[in-house]
Amino acid sequence: MSAEKRALGARLRAAREAPPFWSRPEMARRLRAAADPRDLPGLPHVPALSHMIKEWEAGKHVPGARYRRLYADATGQAEDTLFGGPLGTPPTPRAYELPGIAPLAGEELRARLAEVSGRRIGAGIVADLAARVHGLRLADDVLAGRDLLVPAVRELENAQRIYRHSSHDERTGRALLTLIGEHAQIAGWIASDAGQHVRAEAIYRLGIDAARAAGDHTLESNLLGSLAYQVANVGDPTESVKLAHASRDALAPDAPARARALVWDRIAWTTARTQDAPATIKALAEASAALAEAGHAEDDPGYLYWVDAGELQIMEARAFTELHRPLRAVPLLAEVLGRYDATHARELALYLSWLAVALADANEPEEAATVASRMLALSADVASDRTAVRTQVVLQHLRPFESSPPVAELLRSAPEP
Structure with missing residues (x-):
């Protein structure tokens, strides 16, 4: 040797x-x-x-x-x-570094770095970063991953550079670490939607490190849950259950009710992916019970703004679809889709995909084909890996019904994988 x-x-x-x-x-x-x-x-x-x-x-x-x-x-x-490299050269540490990150660009970001470099900063910069990360969350409601990935990663890098290159007291430092974690959560979510799953996991783990360093257990839990969700969809579902339970364990006893509801929501999805029906049903009940204790949303961290009864109903419908219980799933999905905002094209397409699968499981291929056609039309111009993957799942569920003319026509016109 x-x-x-x-x-x-x-x-x-x-x-x-x-x-x-x-x-x-x-x-x-x-x-x-x-x-x-x-x-x-x-x-x-x-x-x-x-x-x-x-x-x-x-x-x-x-x-x-x-x-x-x-x-x-x-x-x-x-x-x-x-x-x-030279023999014996130690690897570059991974902590607070991202693979393949875009270089800082744009006069606005350059000016911001010049403004904070070496200076003592305080609440103003923290408030600005908080507003910017929430702006990304709201943008993600209507735009898809490949549309948002570059600005999301640049914002994350900007937050890291401000933390590294400025002077600040301990309280501000913890706030900046929390905002790095919040930027990592939404940037990881966007990277995952863009189909960059390895990069997304690296971003999530960076955020987990930042949240732990800040002592923010609720944010750490949210990041672990986001990673669990990705692993459930594109990795080992058994590993995702472990991550979802780690997300639950990270929460402090006085965590916001919406944070606890979100944890159980993630556990429900990961256990549904492993076909553990009793655990899924228990988790759905725990999520509803936790949300019932929620107070005013403005008292919670900004990243919990979307956790409400409607979102839990969507997860319940998806979980029952995953468990092949269409009689439970179809009415829930029909109710959700009846009130959903059509401007949210990606989410609407995703929920239609679940309804199409549930209808196929219920041996209603013609109705499933009708729903799938609407889903394909909506997702045609959506730059999302999630919708692309769900399209193939829907088509796979419809192929056993090729003898049905509406299904055969849909399969002929469907996009190639």
């Missing part, structure tokens, strides 16, 4: 064990998540890839070009840093 292989193995292990300390199976999952979906069939599954990682870290073998690229994407480090 050469010294060069041992040094490379040490770098790879250090990259894996840097905070937040990934296990070998987790590293394997991240390498697979970083791959182009078209390449996944040619990659080893997690157990075999975990063994390969062990061999690489022991210096017995050297990763090939394909795995070098995946390592760079998964860890957010330059490929040369891990594989081509």
